[in-house]
Amino acid sequence: MTRDDAIYDVMVIGAGFAGMAAALFASAQGLRVVQAGATGGIDFSTGFIDLMGVHPVEEGHRWNNPWSAIKAVVRDCPKHPYGLLERREIEESLDIFTGFLTEQGLEYVGRKERNTCAITPAGTIKRTYRVPRTAWNGSVALGKKAPALIVDFHGLKGFSGKQLVETQQHNWPELRSVRIDFPGGRGELYPEHLAWALADPLIRERLVASIAPHAADVEYVGFPAVLGLNDPQKVVTHLEELFGKRIFEIPTLPPSIAGPRLRAVFDRGLPSQGVRTLSQKLVTQVRKMDGGMFQFDVGSGAARVTVVAKAAILATGRFFGKGLWADREKLTESVFGLPVVQPENREGWHRSEFFDPKGHPANTAGIEVDSRFRPLGTSGLPAYENLFAAGAILAHQDWMRMKCGAGLAIATAYKAVEELNK
Ligand SMILES: Cc1cc2nc3c(=O)[nH]c(=O)nc-3n(C[C@H](O)[C@H](O)[C@H](O)COP(=O)(O)OP(=O)(O)OC[C@H]3O[C@@H](n4cnc5c(N)ncnc54)[C@H](O)[C@@H]3O)c2cc1C
Structure with a gap:
């Protein structure tokens, strides 16, 4: 047959x-x-x-x-x-x-009896049941109102750290943002290209070197969801090792890399x-x-x-x-x-x-x-x-x-x- x-x-x-x-x-x-x-x-x-x-x-x-x-x-x-x-x-x-x-x-996490409060691209909070492991630290940081820095990139549309901080300013006072140049990235940037670029450990090192001066006093660093395409947890773990900080992703506006x-x-x-x-x-x-x-x-x-x-x-x-x-x-x-x-x-x-x-x-x-x-x-x-x-x-x-x-x-x-x- x-x-x-x-x-x-x-x-x-x-x-x-x-x-x-x-x-x-x-x-x-x-x-x-x-x-x-x-x-x-x-x-x-x-x-x-x-x-x-x-x-x-x-x-x-x-x-x-x-x-x-x-x-x-x-x-x-x-x-x-x-x-x-x-x-x-x-x-x-x-x-x-x-x-x-x-x-x-693509690891997923969540609690059995409770929804998780997850951060949306607009900076609002959404109750959802399971989140990718790479987003989890964002919910933990939000729950503790921990000192955190949101990073975004010149040229990346559909994600604004500033807007996110403004939306959360009364709820999460120790949240800040910074906009930087993505290593080697010029003009308009797209999540998929950044995700491919971050497959290279050298790009991750350059990224951390650019952000480190802005992140001295925070516990958590949040990024738009561009941290790798096929193995995002590996990218997150490497960035955590390089930074000595907890890292998390926030989805970008659809179509996002998720x-x-x-x-x-x-x-x-x-x-x-x-x-x-x-x-x-x-x-x-x-x-x-x-x-x-x-x-x-x-x-x-x-x-x-x-x-x-x-x-x-x-x-x-x-x-x-x-x-x-x-x-x-x-x-x-x-x-x-x-x-x-x-x-x-x-x-x-x-x-x-x-x-x-x-x-x-x-x-x-x-x-x-x-x-x-x-x-x-x-x-x-x-x-x-x-x-x-x-x-x-x-x-x-x-x-x-x-x-x-x-x-x-x-x-x-x-x-x-x-x-x-x-
Ligand atoms: C922008 C956006 C954001 C979302 N965000 C979330 C979120 O954060 N959390 C969440 O839980 N859900 C989210 N959803 C909802 C979720 O993705 C699904 O749309 C929803 O759960 C319904 O899924 P579904 O498979 O029933 O239908 P759909 O996702 O609409 O899929 C229908 C499928 O049927 C196929 N199809 C249609 N006609 C035929 C045909 N004749 N022959 C063969 N195939 C056909 C289509 O090609 C498609 O593959 C989001 C949806 C959108 C659009």
Whole structure:
């Protein structure tokens, strides 16, 4: 049997957080997995894994304990996808996911019962559940209000130490900033180029020599997240040795380096788990075969491949990922044409104020699933016995405002795989 004749146990449609997580969990369970997808939220993420931070969104109420927040959300919004999950399943999913990242050299940390206060590129504080190890010292320094210096670079857009200090001035009085020339860098600088440059230990030494005169009286030094592409912890550890200070990273504005770091981990890690990845390719056609299996066309033109799978996980996101599509009249699911829960008409998609604290109804549109995460058809029953769904495409949640993006994607992917493999 050639590769193209193979019958896969599962086709994962999507390569964002939900698709990556589903492919990881399914391959870990010994399933034969093929995955297709292009750019998703993961490529633009800050690298923080949110579980549940804000509820009710209209009050902007922030939670330190994500588990209490989830309980409150499920009580107040019973159709929220977290209502279909047990705490144990959410915990296991996050442990496996972050364990995989850590094994692949991108270590993640956090506390079991508490959100971590992480510093955003704007200098505001966000409650999130897991952060890259390279950001952790920033949260510790913030918690202690320790003397700290934020470094930024002439020519680097999307990150201002000065703005960060101004935003935090009442909360963190011993925070200062300095802007320096990046060693050998002139004109406009981009995070990815700086990250490559910092792979060279000599550049790190020159960097520390430029900053040291400004950092004599601080305990912590914070940088925009440019400290290496593939092995940021190695760069951080070396800078700590050179400086004798604690070092941390703060994400830059999207697209930041956190996305390429995560994608690189999955690009090398999933194939080594046996997953066949059809990168930067979308499912263009799906056919149901005799016996119930799916046949997918993936990609177009000469690069098109056809794949057969016994089951599928739909993890195509919402509008950003292209899982949902809007014409002048309605919102449509783009692969299977599944029914989409949505306001009755276009006028109901958005509230009149862009920054309305309640958010916009279009941002809770999506597909409904049964208790096994199978999308419902028009009859209210599962559209297919062997189709499951996970991530942002699920209805009744506004991940952006509730601050539950990656956590919800990972946990629902875990449950979808569990159900598929029963
Ligand atoms: C700018 C930005 C910042 C973010 N920051 C954070 C953060 O700090 N913390 C956090 O927890 N979350 C964050 N998120 C949210 C997170 O990245 C995810 O967007 C969210 O969790 C949903 O993930 P998803 O995989 O369901 O969908 P998406 O990320 O939207 O991915 C959908 C995937 O489906 C693929 N797809 C679509 N149609 C097809 C098709 N026909 N065939 C094959 N594949 C298809 C797309 O190519 C894509 O790979 C951020 C998102 C953005 C956009």
